[in-house]
Amino acid sequence: MTEAPLKLLTPADVDAHQRFVDLVTEVRPELFRYCARMTGSVFNGEDVVQETLTKAYDALVTLTEHPPLRPWLFRIAHNAAMDFLKRYEHKHVELVAEVPDVGEADEGGPDPSLVEAALVRFGELPVLQRSALVLKDVLGHSLAETAATMGTSVSAVKSALARARASLTGGPSPQPARPARQVSIEELEGLRRYAELFNNRDWDALRTLISEQSRLDLVSRAQRRGASAAEYYSRYAVVAPQEDLHAEVGSVDGVAVIAVFRPAASKAPSYFVLLEWDGGKLALIRDFRHVPYIAEGARYTPA
Numbered sequence: 001m002t003e004a005p006l007k008l009l010t011p012a013d014v015d016a017h018q019r020f021v022d023l024v025t026e027v028r029p030e031l032f033r034y035c036a037r038m039t040g041s042v043f044n045g046e047d048v049v050q051e052t053l054t055k056a057y058d059a060l061v062t063l064t065e066h067p068p069l070r071p072w073l074f075r076i077a078h079n080a081a082m083d084f085l086k087r088y089e090h091k092h093v094e095l096v097a098e099v100p101d102v103g104e105a106d107e108g109g110p111d112p113s114l115v116e117a118a119l120v121r122f123g124e125l126p127v128l129q130r131s132a133l134v135l136k137d138v139l140g141h142s143l144a145e146t147a148a149t150m151g152t153s154v155s156a157v158k159s160a161l162a163r164a165r166a167s168l169t170g171g172p173s174p175q176p177a178r179p180a181r182q183v184s185i186e187e188l189e190g191l192r193r194y195a196e197l198f199n200n201r202d203w204d205a206l207r208t209l210i211s212e213q214s215r216l217d218l219v220s221r222a223q224r225r226g227a228s229a230a231e232y233y234s235r236y237a238v239v240a241p242q243e244d245l246h247a248e249v250g251s252v253d254g255v256a257v258i259a260v261f262r263p264a265a266s267k268a269p270s271y272f273v274l275l276e277w278d279g280g281k282l283a284l285i286r287d288f289r290h291v292p293y294i295a296e297g298a299r300y301t302p303a
Helices: 016-024 028-039 042-062 069-089 119-123 127-138 143-150 154-169 185-199 203-207 232-243
Strands: 210-218 222-225 246-252 255-261 271-278 281-287 300-302
Touching: 016 042, 016 069, 028 042, 028 069, 028 119, 028 127, 042 069, 069 127, 069 143, 119 127, 127 143, 127 154, 143 154, 185 203, 185 246, 185 255, 185 271, 203 232, 255 300
Parallel strands: 210 281
Antiparallel strands: 210 222, 246 255, 246 300, 255 271, 271 281
C-alpha cells in the first residue's frame, strides 16, 4: 500500500485539519477494526480511534520528519488502546511484549474465521496476545509490521501468536453474549418513543426533548450543546425522507441503541445512535451516521 505523504500537513495552515481527515479516511476503518477488537466494543473502539486521530494531528506540529502514515497511526492506536484498557479495565498492561519464543508463525493473510469472529472471542485472550492476533491474523499485517506496532520483537510476536492461536483452537468457546447494561423501564420507553417520533418525522417533538444542558456528538463531524444541538433535526428533516431512514430500538455489545436502517427495508442497520437521558430530557445524543463502518462489524440484536 502506498503511504500518503504528510509533508503538506502543517497545523498552522488554515485547512490542515481537513487535509489530515482526507489522508486518514482510507486507513480509518482498519484502525477501527483493531481498536474494537482490543476494547471488545464497537463504541469504545471508535472512541479510541478518535483519541488516536486527535493525538496524531496534535503531534504534527512537533514532527521534524514525516513518518509513513499507516504504521505511524497504528502505533498511536496501539498505545491508545493499551491506555484505555488500563483506565477502564484496571489491567496492568505492558506496551512491550517480551515473552519466551514458543512456536512459529507464518506470513499468511487474514484468517476468515477470525475476521468475522465476535468481539468477545478476542476478549478471552491476554491483551498482548489479542493485539498480535488482531494485527497479524485479522488485519493481515506482516510479522515485522506487527512487531513494530507493538514495540516488540518478531520473536515475541511469534510467541504471542502461537499462544493466542492455541487458546482459540484448543476447544469450543461458548462465546457468551456481553451482559446487557440494565435499562430502566423509563429509559426503554424513552428509546421507543424517540424511534416512533423519528419514524413519524416529528422533528418538532424531538426538539422538545433538547434542553440547554443537552449535548450532541455527531461523531467525527461536530459537537453541539443546547439550542444548537436541536438544529441537528433540521438536517434530518431533509435527509430522512430522501434516504428512507427507519429507526428501531435494539442493542449492540450490551448497550441499548437506536438502530437506523437506510433504506427502511434493509436487513442490517446502517448506523447507530446512542441516547442518554436526564429527567425526561436528552442529556446526550451520539450519532454515528458519519462512521458507518461501525455497523459493519457490530452484533446487533433488535429489542
